[in-house]
Amino acid sequence: MRPAEAGPPSRVLISEDELRARVAALGQAIARDYADANPVLVGVLKGALVFMADLIREMPIEITMDFMALSSYGSGTRSSGVVKLAADLSMPIDDRDVILVEDIIDTGRTVSYLKRNLETRHPRSVRLCALLDKIERREVEVDIHYLGFTIPNVFVVGYGLDHAGRYRNLPYLAVLDHV
Numbered sequence: 093m094r095p096a097e098a099g100p101p102s103r104v105l106i107s108e109d110e111l112r113a114r115v116a117a118l119g120q121a122i123a124r125d126y127a128d129a130n131p132v133l134v135g136v137l138k139g140a141l142v143f144m145a146d147l148i149r150e151m152p153i154e155i156t157m158d159f160m161a162l163s164s165y166g167s168g169t170r171s172s173g174v175v176k177l178a179a180d181l182s183m184p185i186d187d188r189d190v191i192l193v194e195d196i197i198d199t200g201r202t203v204s205y206l207k208r209n210l211e212t213r214h215p216r217s218v219r220l221c222a223l224l225d226k227i228e229r230r231e232v233e234v235d236i237h238y239l240g241f242t243i244p245n246v247f248v249v250g251y252g253l254d255h256a257g258r259y260r261n262l263p264y265l266a267v268l269d270h271v
């Protein structure tokens with residue numbers, strides 16, 4: 093095995109226990125709001141996978157699960173703002189209540205693109221659920237209906253989030269320095 097090029101993440105920002113408690117509260121809040129609605133939860137691959145898996149298990153209601161994937165250009169730590177759909181939903185969402193599930197909102201460009209894209213399909217409603225909000229970096233206004241944590245302007249990995257494809261499987265969120 094090749095040694096890693098960069099050092100491991102330097103410090104825990106949000107622990108497993110903190111994630112578990114907050115994600116449970118979010119799931120329960122969504123379940124209350126959508127008790128009889130059978131909402132379509134749309135996870136944004138790959139970053140939202142871990143969050144979504146935990147979130148839906150806190151929702152004792154009927155739900156539908158689907159995914160979208162975006163291709164980003166390069167493996168940099170900043171999104172270019174230019175996003176392209178790499179994989180689309182597997183079903184129509186007209187007249188459905190949709191909840192877009194994202195890992196992190198940074199500039200806001202990705203999620204506003206996705207929201208506009210979903211709205212062209214005439215869903216009944218679209219709300220956004222995000223685990224993390226890096227509010228200092230916002231360039232486009234975004235209305236986050238269900239939010240896990242606001243974080244400072246640091247680069248985080250773990251719990252689904254990566255740097256160049258690595259660290260998604262850490263069970264906690266850590267800060268990656270020097271990126």
Ligand code: IMP
Binds near residue numbers: 196202246247249255
């Ligand atoms: P936005 O379009 O700038 O809001 O970009 C959001 C996307 O950038 C997220 O879905 C992530 O893929 C990525 N991203 C932004 N900040 C981080 C971070 O701190 N760690 C890992 N990925 C990040």
Ligand code: MG
Binds near residue numbers: 136137138140195
């Ligand atoms: Mg993402």
